[in-house]
Amino acid sequence: MLVRLGFPLGLLLLAALASLIIALGIGSAQLSPGQVWQVVLGHLGDIGQDEGNALARTMVLELRLPRALSAFAVGGLLAVAGALMQVLLRNPLADPYVLGLSGGASIGALAAMLGGLGGLAISGSAFGGALVSTLLVFGLVHGSGSWTPSRLLLTGVVVAAGWGAVITLMLALSPAERLPGMLYWLMGDLSYARAPWSPLLLLLATCVIVMPLGRSLNVLARGPQQAAALGVAVRPLEWCIYIVASLLTAAAVTTAGSIGFVGLVVPHMLRLLLGNDQRLILPACALAGGTLLMLADTLARTMIAPEQLPVGVITALLGVPTFLFLLYRSR
Amino acid sequence: MANKTANQTLFKHRGATGPALLLSRLILSLSMLSGVVSNAVLADDHSRCEMDDRSRKVCLYTPAQRIATLSPGATELTYAAGAGDQVVAVVSYSDYPPEAKDVVSVGSHTRIDLEALVGLAPDLVIGWVTGNPAEQLETLEALGMPVFYIEPRNFEGVASAIERLARLAGTESAGQAVADNFRLRMAELAAQYRDREPVRTFYQVWDEPLMSVNDAHLIGQVIEICGGVNVFGEQARLVPRIDDEAVLAANPEAIVAGGMGEENRHWLTHWEQYSNLTAVADDNLFFVPPSLIQRPTPRLMEGSQILCEKLDIARQRRERD
Amino acid sequence: MSRLVTQDLIINVPGRGDGTALNIAIEPGQVWGVLGPNGAGKTTLLHTLAGLNAPRSGQVLLGEQPLETLSRRQVAQMLGVVFQERLDGFPATVLETALIGRHPYLSPWQMEGADDYAQAEAALERLDVAHLRDRLVSTLSGGERQRVAMATVLTQAPSIWLADEPTNHLDLHHQSAVMALMAQQAAQGSTVMMCLHDLNLAARWCDHLLLLYPSGEACWGARDSMLVPSALERLYHQRLAVVEVEGAPVFVPIKE
Numbered sequence: 001m002l003v004r005l006g007f008p009l010g011l012l013l014l015a016a017l018a019s020l021i022i023a024l025g026i027g028s029a030q031l032s033p034g035q036v037w038q039v040v041l042g043h044l045g046d047i048g049q050d051e052g053n054a055l056a057r058t059m060v061l062e063l064r065l066p067r068a069l070s071a072f073a074v075g076g077l078l079a080v081a082g083a084l085m086q087v088l089l090r091n092p093l094a095d096p097y098v099l100g101l102s103g104g105a106s107i108g109a110l111a112a113m114l115g116g117l118g119g120l121a122i123s124g125s126a127f128g129g130a131l132v133s134t135l136l137v138f139g140l141v142h143g144s145g146s147w148t149p150s151r152l153l154l155t156g157v158v159v160a161a162g163w164g165a166v167i168t169l170m171l172a173l174s175p176a177e178r179l180p181g182m183l184y185w186l187m188g189d190l191s192y193a194r195a196p197w198s199p200l201l202l203l204l205a206t207c208v209i210v211m212p213l214g215r216s217l218n219v220l221a222r223g224p225q226q227a228a229a230l231g232v233a234v235r236p237l238e239w240c241i242y243i244v245a246s247l248l249t250a251a252a253v254t255t256a257g258s259i260g261f262v263g264l265v266v267p268h269m270l271r272l273l274l275g276n277d278q279r280l281i282l283p284a285c286a287l288a289g290g291t292l293l294m295l296a297d298t299l300a301r302t303m304i305a306p307e308q309l310p311v312g313v314i315t316a317l318l319g320v321p322t323f324l325f326l327l328y329r330s331r
Numbered sequence: 332m333a334n335k336t337a338n339q340t341l342f343k344h345r346g347a348t349g350p351a352l353l354l355s356r357l358i359l360s361l362s363m364l365s366g367v368v369s370n371a372v373l374a375d376d377h378s379r380c381e382m383d384d385r386s387r388k389v390c391l392y393t394p395a396q397r398i399a400t401l402s403p404g405a406t407e408l409t410y411a412a413g414a415g416d417q418v419v420a421v422v423s424y425s426d427y428p429p430e431a432k433d434v435v436s437v438g439s440h441t442r443i444d445l446e447a448l449v450g451l452a453p454d455l456v457i458g459w460v461t462g463n464p465a466e467q468l469e470t471l472e473a474l475g476m477p478v479f480y481i482e483p484r485n486f487e488g489v490a491s492a493i494e495r496l497a498r499l500a501g502t503e504s505a506g507q508a509v510a511d512n513f514r515l516r517m518a519e520l521a522a523q524y525r526d527r528e529p530v531r532t533f534y535q536v537w538d539e540p541l542m543s544v545n546d547a548h549l550i551g552q553v554i555e556i557c558g559g560v561n562v563f564g565e566q567a568r569l570v571p572r573i574d575d576e577a578v579l580a581a582n583p584e585a586i587v588a589g590g591m592g593e594e595n596r597h598w599l600t601h602w603e604q605y606s607n608l609t610a611v612a613d614d615n616l617f618f619v620p621p622s623l624i625q626r627p628t629p630r631l632m633e634g635s636q637i638l639c640e641k642l643d644i645a646r647q648r649r650e651r652d
Numbered sequence: 653m654s655r656l657v658t659q660d661l662i663i664n665v666p667g668r669g670d671g672t673a674l675n676i677a678i679e680p681g682q683v684w685g686v687l688g689p690n691g692a693g694k695t696t697l698l699h700t701l702a703g704l705n706a707p708r709s710g711q712v713l714l715g716e717q718p719l720e721t722l723s724r725r726q727v728a729q730m731l732g733v734v735f736q737e738r739l740d741g742f743p744a745t746v747l748e749t750a751l752i753g754r755h756p757y758l759s760p761w762q763m764e765g766a767d768d769y770a771q772a773e774a775a776l777e778r779l780d781v782a783h784l785r786d787r788l789v790s791t792l793s794g795g796e797r798q799r800v801a802m803a804t805v806l807t808q809a810p811s812i813w814l815a816d817e818p819t820n821h822l823d824l825h826h827q828s829a830v831m832a833l834m835a836q837q838a839a840q841g842s843t844v845m846m847c848l849h850d851l852n853l854a855a856r857w858c859d860h861l862l863l864l865y866p867s868g869e870a871c872w873g874a875r876d877s878m879l880v881p882s883a884l885e886r887l888y889h890q891r892l893a894v895v896e897v898e899g900a901p902v903f904v905p906i907k908e
Contacts, residue, residue, distance in 0.1 A: 027446045028444050028446040028450065029446050029447065029449070029450035055449070055450065055452065058449055058474060059446060059449060059450065062474055063449060064446070087742075090739070090742075092742070116461070117465075118465045118466070118469055119465055119466035119469050122465075122466070172572075175461070175568065175569060175570060176542070176570050177461045178461065180439075180441035180442075181441060181464050181465075184441065184442060184464075189442075191442055191443075191445070191464075191466075191467060192464065192466035192467050192469070192470055194470060194473070211761075212760030212761050213760065215752075215755060215758065215760070216755070216760070218744075218748075218752060219752050219755050221742045222738075222742075222744075222749075222752065223738065223739035225699070225704055225735060226735060226738065226739070228703075228704055229702060229704065229728065229731075229733040229735070230728050230752060230753070230756055230808070231723075231724050231725035231726075231727070231728030231729070231755060231756035232724060232755070233723070233724050233725075234724075271742070271743075275744075275745075275748075276742045276743060276744050276748070277748070279763075301444065301446070305438075305444055305447065306436055306437045306438040306443075306444035306447045307438055307439060307444075308438055308439075308442035308443070308444055
């Protein structure tokens with residue numbers, strides 16, 4: 001059993017490390033592998049650095065490393081949130097944004113940008129907007145009495161559409177020079193992500209918390225009545241999933257804008273490859289989503305350097321053919 | 332590389348041991364997070380300090396030798412200040428002066444390739460308040476680079492920016508001359524044209540969506556010194572988005588447009604279908620090369636000259652009728 | 653070994669009157685059949701007894717304790733339900749499906765052990781679907797899926813079985829096999845209650861019957877006292893002819 005879990009997770013861990021190394025080694029500045037290795041060694045061994053290496057240090061430790069780790073965290077958070085959402089709504093087409101959360105976050109972030117506020121305020125605003133949206137959907141569904149996943153889905157979709165309209169309005173009314181920044185945020189952008197530790201910790205904590213719930217999630221996926229008959233406390237578990245998925249998505253969107261596609265496709269791909277045991281799928285999503293986004297971000301910042309692409313474009317361009325290939329092969 | 336460390340006002344690499352370095356970095360990060368970056372070096376005769384357009388004091392120990400300009404306007408202003416030889420990084424569309432095209436580009440003004448920029452080790456970064464991404468410039472400051480923000484909103488602002496950049500770059504004599512010349516020329520134009528018969532003018536910034544400017548915009552101020560009356564001057568937004576109907580209702584005497592490129596008149600031909608417009612009836616459809624009037628740079632003198640002359644033509648055509 | 657007792661139970665069928673209050677005691681070793689036409693509320697009754705639906709009034713006692721005071725996990729360790737309709741949301745293999753029957757007994761951090769796997773495999777064997785263990789459930793026929801569902805409950809090994817039309821989709825051979833399984837469970841001390849649409853299966857295999865009328869009326873008791881042709885004809889709105897085969901009555905619907 002442990003072998004069944006351990007082998008694929010081990011592979012994914014190796015893939016994650018490999019893509020971290022790639023992310024640290026590639027960039028607009030041409031650093032040789034030797035230089036990168038020296039920086040890593042120096043950082044770990046805490047040797048005093050000399051002048052010649054100062055630039056390499058800044059490049060690797062101040063720019064590439066935080067960005068790569070943020071990419072990993074955001075990718076993992078989105079993939080796990082997507083997997084949870086798919087179990088909650090019992091719908092393989094659900095993604096983390098389907099309940100309107102990214103819309104609320106976008107409104108918060110865009111409002112901060114319009115007000116000319118800086119990076120920290122934008123993140124805080126985004127998180128606030130995400131919370132408001134989550135509570136709104138929660139309140140609307142809870143208040144109406146009989147609660148089913150399809151009701152939750154419908155409410156969320158409508159709320160998301162509402163946020164979409166407000167966002168369009170904001171884009172239409174904003175001064176022209178602010179537009180590119182706003183659009184980049186909406187497309188998903190890691191170009192200034194510098195504080196990876198909180199999303200990483202959140203990802204780790206989530207995996208630890210969610211693992212014991214894994215089998216209950218497997219049972220829940222067979223239907224609420226079946227699950228209840230097998231001893232699962234269905235309603236509390238569903239609310240728990242909703243809150244956890246919302247928190248993960250809020251953290252991801254706050255760090256990097258609304259990056260699409262990762263939350264929908266990564267859980268799907270993994271299910272095609274690894275089956276449906278959530279105890280394997282959820283940590284696998286964390287690793288695979290993180291790896292995918294790290295690679296996508298590395299491409300986004302180097303493909304047409306010095307021009308920068310929004311990473312959401314790359315995830316779609318990479319993800320779609322891969323997914324189609326897997327779908328075709330699994331037939 | 333040696334110059335770079337000489338100008339690292341905040342982040343000093345040399346000689347610090349492990350824990351002290353860590354502590355100073357911690358204090359640095361905390362001060363960054365509080366959002367107030369004070370670059371002030373207290374009471375030091377050797378430092379050159381200037382106020383930027385965000386009312387922050389930016390100080391350097393020695394004249395900037397490696398300047399990064401993060402907008403096409405900033406590039407032009409820096410060259411105008413006489414510091415062209417010291418520019419090591421620009422962004423896309425920095426096409427004037429022609430020498431700027433040979434300088435390494437580090438992305439666009441909306442998304443900068445931070446790695447490329449850091450790799451060029453600039454000792455002064457010229458940012459644009461509303462146009463550059465705030466978070467990326469904050470990252471640069473966190474890495475210890477002095478960032479000087481400019482945002483000229485009027486003619487005096489343009490001249491002042493040139494002077495301040497010249498002082499930071501140590502090219503005071505060249506820059507001062509350009510700034511003074513600019514002030515003189517704009518005053519001359521104003522004296523010549525401002526008090527003439529007002530000409531109702533519509534300046535078209537873009538065609539889809541249709542955009543104009545209000546009186547607070549730099550171009551609006553140019554219209555004013557040329558003796559024009561901006562038909563959309565009272566609009567609340569700096570760059571209002573309007574439609575054809577609004578233009579028809581305002582019925583300007585003269586329509587001035589730029590166009591996508593430098594030689595493109597097709598925005599003006601769009602108006603010819605409305606034969607009732609005064610501007611169309613009198614054939615007052617004028618083209619002013621956009622880079623001469625839409626950038627807050629010394630070339631504004633040329634653009635203003637052209638605009639004033641065009642409005643004068645309209646004036647004469649009216650008197651002829 | 654548990655008994656299931658109802659006290660003045662009135663099930664909640666929306667839009668229908670209260671009907672008869674049910675006071676039934678389902679004892680270990682008994683095989684109960686619930687008979688009635690479509691829409692009489694058989695499934696609702698079963699779900700109410702399992703604690704999945706709230707009754708309109710009255711209560712259900714599971715082993716002397718009121719059902720609503722027990723946690724779902726406690727209930728699941730004592731009572732198993734074979735549903736009539738199943739969702740096929742996410743793909744799963746036959747073995748995985750049977751294995752989830754062990755869920756009520758495993759703590760959150762526990763993985764399924766060799767014992768659990770053995771139990772699941774034995775259950776699959778018993779229901780004659782062991783050869784399908786690695787197939788995806790969605791690729792199976794209706795009858796095979798039905799047997800997998802039974803295997804899941806067999807893995808759960810509850811002392812009370814509530815089965816909703818367990819012979820649906822099954823061919824004659826497997827129908828008999830499943831009914832024999834139910835009888836065997838009862839003989840080993842479990843309590844069994846099944847909803848059946850086939851009157852003759854009930855007549856052959858059950859020892860107690862509950863008749864549910866569409867109006868909400870109900871009567872129950874030992875099999876022989878319930879198998880009164882006039883009552884059955886009223887139940888099904890169908891004229892019946894009775895024949896005796898091997899000592900048991902067989903009812904045949906006849907044309908008017």
